[in-house]
Amino acid sequence: MSEAVTQPVPGAPEEKAAGPWREAWTGFRKSKAALFGAAIVLMFVVLAFVGPLIAPEGINEQDMSKRLMAPSAEHWFGTDDFGRDILSRVIHGARISLWVGFFSVIGSVIVGSLLGIIAGYYGRWVDTIISRLFDIMLAFPSILLAIAIVSVLGPSLQNALIAIAVINVPNFGRLIRSKVLSIKQDEYITAAKAIGMKDSRILFSHILPNSMAPVIVQGTLAVATAILEAAALGFLGLGAQAPAPEWGKMLSDARNYLRDAPWTMIFPGLAIMLTVLGFNLMGDGLRDALDPKMKS
Amino acid sequence: MKEPLLKVEGLKKHFPVRKGALGRVKGHVKAVDGVSFEVLPGETLGIVGESGCGKSTTGRLLMRLLEPSGGKVTFDGRELTALGGDEMRKVRRDIQMVFQDPYASLNPRHTIGKILEEPLLVHGMKDPKERKRKVREFLEIVGLSGYHSSRYPHQFSGGQRQRIGIARALMTNPKLIIADEPVSALDVSIQSQVLNLMQDLQREFGLTYIFISHDLSVVRHISDRVAVMYLGRIVEIAESDRLYEMPLHPYTQALLSAVPVPDPGFVREQIVLEGDIPSPADPPPGCPFHSRCPFRMDICKSKVPLLTEQETGHSVACHLYTEEARGDDNKKLVTEGSL
Numbered sequence: 001m002s003e004a005v006t007q008p009v010p011g012a013p014e015e016k017a018a019g020p021w022r023e024a025w026t027g028f029r030k031s032k033a034a035l036f037g038a039a040i041v042l043m044f045v046v047l048a049f050v051g052p053l054i055a056p057e058g059i060n061e062q063d064m065s066k067r068l069m070a071p072s073a074e075h076w077f078g079t080d081d082f083g084r085d086i087l088s089r090v091i092h093g094a095r096i097s098l099w100v101g102f103f104s105v106i107g108s109v110i111v112g113s114l115l116g117i118i119a120g121y122y123g124r125w126v127d128t129i130i131s132r133l134f135d136i137m138l139a140f141p142s143i144l145l146a147i148a149i150v151s152v153l154g155p156s157l158q159n160a161l162i163a164i165a166v167i168n169v170p171n172f173g174r175l176i177r178s179k180v181l182s183i184k185q186d187e188y189i190t191a192a193k194a195i196g197m198k199d200s201r202i203l204f205s206h207i208l209p210n211s212m213a214p215v216i217v218q219g220t221l222a223v224a225t226a227i228l229e230a231a232a233l234g235f236l237g238l239g240a241q242a243p244a245p246e247w248g249k250m251l252s253d254a255r256n257y258l259r260d261a262p263w264t265m266i267f268p269g270l271a272i273m274l275t276v277l278g279f280n281l282m283g284d285g286l287r288d289a290l291d292p293k294m295k296s
Numbered sequence: 297m298k299e300p301l302l303k304v305e306g307l308k309k310h311f312p313v314r315k316g317a318l319g320r321v322k323g324h325v326k327a328v329d330g331v332s333f334e335v336l337p338g339e340t341l342g343i344v345g346e347s348g349c350g351k352s353t354t355g356r357l358l359m360r361l362l363e364p365s366g367g368k369v370t371f372d373g374r375e376l377t378a379l380g381g382d383e384m385r386k387v388r389r390d391i392q393m394v395f396q397d398p399y400a401s402l403n404p405r406h407t408i409g410k411i412l413e414e415p416l417l418v419h420g421m422k423d424p425k426e427r428k429r430k431v432r433e434f435l436e437i438v439g440l441s442g443y444h445s446s447r448y449p450h451q452f453s454g455g456q457r458q459r460i461g462i463a464r465a466l467m468t469n470p471k472l473i474i475a476d477e478p479v480s481a482l483d484v485s486i487q488s489q490v491l492n493l494m495q496d497l498q499r500e501f502g503l504t505y506i507f508i509s510h511d512l513s514v515v516r517h518i519s520d521r522v523a524v525m526y527l528g529r530i531v532e533i534a535e536s537d538r539l540y541e542m543p544l545h546p547y548t549q550a551l552l553s554a555v556p557v558p559d560p561g562f563v564r565e566q567i568v569l570e571g572d573i574p575s576p577a578d579p580p581p582g583c584p585f586h587s588r589c590p591f592r593m594d595i596c597k598s599k600v601p602l603l604t605e606q607e608t609g610h611s612v613a614c615h616l617y618t619e620e621a622r623g624d625d626n627k628k629l630v631t632e633g634s635l
Contacts, residue, residue: 187400191464193361195415196388209405 024213027289034285040278048095055088060243068261078263080254086264089245090271096246097275100161100230100239101223107165109219112172113208119173120180121203131177134170142167143232150238157230157246160239164226175218179211213290220283224276231272247272300334301504302358302472307331307367309353309528313577325577327353329528330367332603335472340498340505342519342536344512344551346573350528351508352396355474358506359391360384372471389419392465396477398457402449408435408460409445415467430467437500438463438493455486459493466497474506479514491518512555516540521609524548527576527584530603534610544612546589583615591616 028034047054063083071078077086119130137145149163183189184207192202231248233239240246242253247268254264308331310324328350335341343351356362358369360376369376376387392415395401402411412431421427432442438459449457458478465473475494479487495518497503509515515522516536523533524547532545543549550567569588574580580587586596595615603613 187395187397188403190356190361191393191395191401191461192403192414194359194388194393195418195464195468196385197414197418198385201418206403210403 024286024289028285031285031288033281034288037278037281037283037285040274041282044094044098044275044278047091048098051091051095055085055091057085057088059089059092059245060084061088068257068264070261071263077267078261080250080261080264081257086250086267089250090247090267093245093247093250093268093271094275096157096240096244097227097230097272100157100164101227101275101279104161104164104226104230105168105219105222107162108168108172108222109215111165112169113176113215115169116173116176117180117203117208117211120177121184121199121207127177130173134173137167137170143229146229146233147236147238150233155238155241157240157244160230160233163233164229167229168222168226171222172215172218175214176211179214180207183207183210217283217287217290220279220286224279224283227272227275227279298336301337301372302335302506303368303370304334304358305332305368305370307354307357307369308365309350309357309362310365323577325575326528326579327576328357328364329576329579331525331528331530332367333523333530333533335504335506337471337504338498338502339520340507340518342515342522343506343508343525344510344515344522345525347510348573348576349525350576351510351525352476353528354525355393355476355506355508358474359388359393361393386419389415389468390470391472391474392468392470394458394461394465394473394475394478397481398454398461399449399481401461402457404449406448407445408447408449408452411449411460412445412464412467415464419468434463434466435460437466437497453486454482455490458482458486458490462490462493462497466501469501470503472504472506474508476508477510478507480509480511487514494518512540512551524551527574527579529584529613531585531614532610532612533603534612538610544606544610544617545585545614546591546616547585583613 061084063079066075066079066083067081069075069079069083075085075087077090080086080089115130115134119127140148145167146160146163149166150159153159153162189202189206192206230239230246231251234246234248235252237249237252240249242249250268251265251272254261254268257264307328308326309328310326312321313323313325314320315322331350331354333341343354345351353362357364358376360369360379364377367377371387371391374387376384379387402408406414409428409431412434413427416427416430421430428445431445435442435444440456440459440463444452449460452460458481461478478494479490482490491514494505498505505518507515507518519536521533522536522539523530524539524545525531526547532539532543532548534544539548540552543552546567547569550569553565553567567590569590571588574584574587580597582598583589583592583596583601586592589596593615599615601613601615601618603611604618605611606617
């Protein structure tokens with residue numbers, strides 16, 4: 001093994017073979033907007049991890065003498081109607097929003113990929129059943145479906161996460177299915193069959209890795225949507241419950257003070273906007289880097 | 297007389313044509329319609345024909361990459377068409393395939409090492425060191441180097457990739473290799489390199505080839521025997537030199553007259569066929585070639601000619617050579633046509 005690596009090549013020094021993922025990274029690095037997006041996302045991820053350590057106060061330290069105070073040196077983002085420090089709550093909220101965003105998307109990707117790959121590869125009636133199921137789910141406005149699911153399961157953050165995961169399954173399922181349909185026509189799949197490979201190995205070693213690029217792009221963009229949906233459910237009182245510092249819930253609590261204390265709404269709103277912007281910019285950059293059609 | 301390695305009898309593939317909302321079957325595309333031939337161990341059988349004549353489909357049917365609609369394939373004494381899925385997968389270690397497009401037949405996300413290792417892994421070679429050793433060995437056999445195994449397909453040229461495709465087919469020590477247009481995507485200068493490599497490998501490993509191509513000169517160069525296909529049927533099969541020097545079927549004659557000759561002074565009567573190749577969904581009744589044949593007779597419109605042996609090893613499916621039509625003195629016509 002080491003023999004192959006150390007073997008001297010006359011005239012051509014052995015370069016580290018650049019794999020497809022490595023090339024995508026090179027492409028991604030060229031886009032300033034994508035890097036900016038990635039930086040925002042990274043910032044919020046770091047906040048989610050170390051937030052409790054750097055936040056000036058806890059999530060529920062009430063001080064009724066400091067209700068609805070405007071932003072100041074002491075409270076950078078002001079205080080809310082219970083006198084809680086909004087900066088601290090926004091920082092704590094990053095963990096909730098990202099948690100919901102990531103895990104709901106991971107759930108949708110896993111279930112959607114599995115269904116999509118089965119539908120695309122086996123075709124016929126399997127495909128018909130799965131595709132019609134997706135169609136039925138897509139026939140509902142997604143937030144309505146999410147509300148229905150949460151109503152059945154009962155309002156809580158965890159159930160909101162499940163609902164968001166469920167409503168996004170058909171998007172990923174259809175994406176994967178169409179990708180699998182095109183990949184299974186490729187000659188290297190025929191070649192794999194000709195070698196005598198089993199279906200399961202073809203699916204997971206050849207088709208799945210080759211259909212992942214659009215899923216990564218869609219997944220990044222979907223995290224943004226999921227955060228928005230979680231906020232929407234929180235706003236409607238169907239997501240995180242008080243006193244959890246979920247951004248959407250904070251917006252909802254703040255709406256009574258919009259006129260007198262706009263900061264109670266502006267800062268959680270800004271946090272949502274920035275996170276979503278970050279994921280969208282990063283997703284766009286990833287799409288440009290991973291889309292083979294953009295390559296020369 | 298050697299036992300044939302591969303025996304194909306009446307192989308058929310009919311693709312259903314579905315129409316309407318309910319997907320009812322409204323007829324069939326007869327891509328392969330009753331093909332029979334034998335391949336002897338160590339020989340190269342060339343299959344030529346226009347695009348759409350069913351030659352690639354035939355190759356895929358032999359490996360059961362497509363399920364045949366009818367007929368029998370016997371390989372090395374075993375009837376492939378009767379095997380279950382798992383048994384068939386195991387037989388595939390003895391029959392391998394080289395594909396047309398060297399850009400599409402290698403997984404772009406796998407390194408060359410991984411691509412070549414896979415056949416070994418699938419057929420149960422557990423020791424990773426032994427696999428790596430074999431990968432390096434075969435890379436060198438096909439004219440590449442061991443260190444290429446850590447690279448990705450896009451870092452190679454078309455000719456190099458086709459060498460990798462050939463190496464992959466060789467990994468399991470197969471007896472039969474089905475090469476489906478292996479050089480038609482390559483530059484002419486590279487074509488000859490790859491063809492010579494294939495011939496060297498045939499000598500070295502005692503391989504048997506089925507060589508599918510539309511390029512008559514390539515097929516002549518590499519084949520011992522050649523089968524000519526038209527609309528899903530074999531119309532003529534003979535030893536390569538004999539077929540090229542004395543073609544019997546009017547279609548073969550027309551095909552061969554279209555091969556360019558590298559001599560500007562050479563004048564030859566070119567047989568230009570009228571019309572297009574008919575749709576295999578709706579082939580003409582009788583002889584499939586009669587709609588374009590310059591020598592058509594009444595019997596051609598109603599009766600399908602069978603592949604019959606005219607001389608040793610030279611069979612043709614044409615009424616010009618059958619008993620019923622012999623009396624009509626048509627043979628003379630053909631001999632004139634073949635000049």
